[in-house]
Amino acid sequence: MTAVPAGRRRGSDEPTVRQVTEDLVLVEVGGRKVLAAAVCPHRGGRLKYGRVDGDRLRITCPLHHTTFDLTSGERLAGAACAALRVVDVLPGDLSVPEQRDPAHASRPAAPTEATASGAAPSGGAS
Numbered sequence: 001m002t003a004v005p006a007g008r009r010r011g012s013d014e015p016t017v018r019q020v021t022e023d024l025v026l027v028e029v030g031g032r033k034v035l036a037a038a039v040c041p042h043r044g045g046r047l048k049y050g051r052v053d054g055d056r057l058r059i060t061c062p063l064h065h066t067t068f069d070l071t072s073g074e075r076l077a078g079a080a081c082a083a084l085r086v087v088d089v090l091p092g093d094l095s096v097p098e099q100r101d102p103a104h105a106s107r108p109a110a111p112t113e114a115t116a117s118g119a120a121p122s123g124g125a126s
Contacts, residue, residue: 015052017059024087027070029054034070035087042066042081059084 015029019038025048027034036059038047045063052059057070066078073086 013054015054017048017050017052019048027052027059029057029070031091032057033090035090036068036070036073037085037087040064040066040068040081041084042079047084 013030015027017025017027020026020035021038023038024035025038027036029052034057036047039045040047040050040061040063042061043063045061045066047059047061049062050059051062052070053067058067058076059070060067061078064079066081067076068074068084069076070086071089073084075081075083
């Protein structure tokens with residue numbers, strides 16, 4: 001399969017890749033929507049220009065031709081590098097969710113010194 005320029009669709013079965021944030025691309029292929037990192041972990045190639053294999057759910061970086069599985073992010077071929085960060089894989093009829101990245105999962109804020117002791121924060125000398 002060949003890449004389809006961002007924002008353009010050849011047919012309902014053809015894959016599309018579009019930049020949705022600075023850090024994420026949305027790949028629509030085979031009735032699925034995949035949110036993934038916008039740059040290749042090898043050398044930072046912009047994946048919105050990548051080639052998508054819709055039959056195998058893979059994306060290939062345009063710079064050095066490293067290929068990643070779009071469901072797991074696993075590197076399948078090309079230059080040795082980390083896996084591609086895949087944020088979410090959705091059925092095609094859902095809208096784009098907010099970014100969910102386990103590495104940045106929300107944690108409760110650590111209590112500050114003032115709140116930990118139960119005292120109100122002081123505003124300075126009175």
